[in-house]
Amino acid sequence: MRNRRNGKGQAFVELGIIVAVLITITIGAIEFGYTFLALHMTTQATAAGARAASVLGANYRNACGGFVYTTPNHIDAITKLVTSQVGTVATVTNVTVQQCDVSCAPVSGTLPCSVPDMPKVRVTVVGTIPRVVGLFGSSPRAFSRTETFRDESR
Amino acid sequence: MKDRTNQRGQVLVYFGIFGLVFFSLAAVAVDVGRHVFVGREVQAAADATALVGATTLARGWTAGDAITKATTFGSENTVDGHPAATGEVQVGNWDGSTFTLGGSPLNAVSTAPSVTVNNIFGLWTQTSTIQRKAVAAFQGAPQLPLVLCDNTASGGWVAGITLRLSDSGVNTAAWAVFDPQVTTFPGMSVVKSTLPIGCDAGQGWVPPPQTVGASIVLGNGQMPQSLCGNLQPPCSITGQTYIFPVVDIPCCDPNNQPCPLNNQHKIIGFVTAMIDGVHCDSADPLARSIVGHVVSDCATTHSATLCPSAALVR
Numbered sequence: 001m002r003n004r005r006n007g008k009g010q011a012f013v014e015l016g017i018i019v020a021v022l023i024t025i026t027i028g029a030i031e032f033g034y035t036f037l038a039l040h041m042t043t044q045a046t047a048a049g050a051r052a053a054s055v056l057g058a059n060y061r062n063a064c065g066g067f068v069y070t071t072p073n074h075i076d077a078i079t080k081l082v083t084s085q086v087g088t089v090a091t092v093t094n095v096t097v098q099q100c101d102v103s104c105a106p107v108s109g110t111l112p113c114s115v116p117d118m119p120k121v122r123v124t125v126v127g128t129i130p131r132v133v134g135l136f137g138s139s140p141r142a143f144s145r146t147e148t149f150r151d152e153s154r
Numbered sequence: 155m156k157d158r159t160n161q162r163g164q165v166l167v168y169f170g171i172f173g174l175v176f177f178s179l180a181a182v183a184v185d186v187g188r189h190v191f192v193g194r195e196v197q198a199a200a201d202a203t204a205l206v207g208a209t210t211l212a213r214g215w216t217a218g219d220a221i222t223k224a225t226t227f228g229s230e231n232t233v234d235g236h237p238a239a240t241g242e243v244q245v246g247n248w249d250g251s252t253f254t255l256g257g258s259p260l261n262a263v264s265t266a267p268s269v270t271v272n273n274i275f276g277l278w279t280q281t282s283t284i285q286r287k288a289v290a291a292f293q294g295a296p297q298l299p300l301v302l303c304d305n306t307a308s309g310g311w312v313a314g315i316t317l318r319l320s321d322s323g324v325n326t327a328a329w330a331v332f333d334p335q336v337t338t339f340p341g342m343s344v345v346k347s348t349l350p351i352g353c354d355a356g357q358g359w360v361p362p363p364q365t366v367g368a369s370i371v372l373g374n375g376q377m378p379q380s381l382c383g384n385l386q387p388p389c390s391i392t393g394q395t396y397i398f399p400v401v402d403i404p405c406c407d408p409n410n411q412p413c414p415l416n417n418q419h420k421i422i423g424f425v426t427a428m429i430d431g432v433h434c435d436s437a438d439p440l441a442r443s444i445v446g447h448v449v450s451d452c453a454t455t456h457s458a459t460l461c462p463s464a465a466l467v468r
Binding site (some may be wrong): 025033040046047054055089117147148 | 191227232464
């Protein structure tokens with residue numbers, strides 16, 4: 001008869017369980033850390049993009065200070081800055097630039113001006129943050145960052 | 155009698171202790187990581203608010219206006235999905251390294267918004283308040299290598315006041331080198347190369363925007379006949395309006411020559427002035443000189459092109 005009290009292999013099974021749990025936790029920590037890092041960098045890049053948009057020079061603007069869509073294009077310039085700052089950490093799918101209170105067309109966006117005598121500019125960056133390991137087939141995390149600055153060239 | 159050599163359950167105790175420590179550290183790491191991330195969002199809100207305040211001041215509005223507008227603007231940026239508490243907006247003086255509340259001249263705005271977050275694990279506290287600070291001060295992009303002395307004793311550089319750079323007599327302006335690496339005046343050849351194209355050796359080089367508190371090197375009273383001649387057409391500085399930095403050396407008494415507009419000095423503000431003429435005739439009562447007058451009265455125009463702008467300094 002087989003000795004059912006034989007403990008051979010028990011430690012091995014326990015080790016397997018512990019290692020599986022630890023690896024799962026470690027991967028979770030890596031995913032969490034990476035997502036925070038990527039969100040941090042995209043927030044920084046969005047703020048830099050909004051700041052750059054607020055001080056864009058006259059060659060990007062019409063007589064009223066509104067952004068114009070001819071070459072050089074302000075959206076191209078801001079998108080380039082944002083994507084270069086984000087790098088390969090996240091995928092930027094769209095960058096939008098909005099202004100408020102521009103009295104002569106074209107106006108990019110319909111941002112309301114909440115404070116008189118204070119034009120503002122808003123940059124929104126959307127995209128996805130990839131998973132490092134993609135445990136259990138998790139899909140990339142979508143993000144959207146928005147920063148608003150005073151439009152200082154007006 | 156109990157078998158005291160029985161070691162069953164010992165590993166369970168170890169596992170319990172190490173498991174507790176391990177999961178506690180993981181929980182702290184998640185919450186601290188989130189603090190760092192939320193802190194970045196608060197910093198962006200602080201920067202935007204400080205810039206609103208400093209730009210309002212630079213455009214000639216009052217300190218009260220700067221506080222009102224910056225405070226109102228504070229809710230434009232969200233942190234963790236909610237507007238940050240703007241905190242107190244302070245108006246004061248930035249001297250290049252220190253912000254002084256209410257100091258003179260008023261050239262900077264300081265903000266310290268905060269946000270209270272609910273911690274995910276909250277091992278030590280359920281909520282945390284995250285605060286970040288930002289200071290923004292005046293800046294300007296001078297297109298001529300010229301600065302003005304501090305005219306505060308005579309009422310400041312208000313609209314209509316004349317300025318003059320001359321190799322003799324009354325002198326309220328000086329040549330400058332806008333390069334923080336340069337600590338002693340390198341001679342007129344460097345200054346000449348930074349003049350607009352068409353003026354002497356001018357390359358049309360525009361220095362990076364200068365911020366209040368930045369140190370620059372001055373060289374006073376040098377106006378050789380050759381340079382004076384080369385500031386005439388096709389050089390087109392006459393009739394043009396430029397932003398001039400004002401440095402922390404008082405304008406001297408004309409009876410107490412020579413005027414010591416030399417050595418290294420700090421920028422304390424900016425003034426917009428028009429160049430009225432370049433005089434080269436030695437028989438001219440103005441001697442060899444560049445003469446202009448202050449045009450900008452930001453308190454009435456609030457113009458983006460005539461008034462200084464703002465930049466983050468901390």
